[in-house]
Amino acid sequence: MPKIKNKNLIKLLLLFSILALCGAYFVQYAMGHEPCNLCLLERIPYIVSIIIISLLLITKKKEKFFLAFLTVIFFLGAIISFYHFGIEQKFFEESFVCNLTESFNNVSKEDLLKQLENNIISCKDVEFYIFGFSLATLNTIASFLISLILIKATLNYEKN
Numbered sequence: 001m002p003k004i005k006n007k008n009l010i011k012l013l014l015l016f017s018i019l020a021l022c023g024a025y026f027v028q029y030a031m032g033h034e035p036c037n038l039c040l041l042e043r044i045p046y047i048v049s050i051i052i053i054s055l056l057l058i059t060k061k062k063e064k065f066f067l068a069f070l071t072v073i074f075f076l077g078a079i080i081s082f083y084h085f086g087i088e089q090k091f092f093e094e095s096f097v098c099n100l101t102e103s104f105n106n107v108s109k110e111d112l113l114k115q116l117e118n119n120i121i122s123c124k125d126v127e128f129y130i131f132g133f134s135l136a137t138l139n140t141i142a143s144f145l146i147s148l149i150l151i152k153a154t155l156n157y158e159k160n
Helices: 006-030 037-041 044-059 063-088 109-117 135-155
Strands: none
Touching: 006 044, 006 063, 006 135, 037 063, 037 135, 044 063, 063 135
């Protein structure tokens, strides 16, 4: 397997993060598929990586620390994506994260009707597939692979 220098890896991760977010926003706004709350949470690692990598490319300091930090961010993203995948496959029950609307305590009947009209997106309903896989499935795989690559890059930092 060819070695990729840390600078090139970071640039590739930046490009991948931008493309992943552009794809998510394209599916949402151009194709009209509304994301659930977990789908929105799954975008956070990509947003954070864009910010961190941009700062890293500007400052050129503490690269190893930021690689380790990005590893943690994408590993947490993989966990969130796997949880979402598990909800889609009915391994797990939907949690409060999937229904982050107002509490039903002390809700008037008018407020309840407004909530029903808003058509809350369920985390277990898959609206969009690519090659037969949900976006949560693809994101689980991508986030996990990115985490592994970043772990290796962090551990072998001095060699590159």
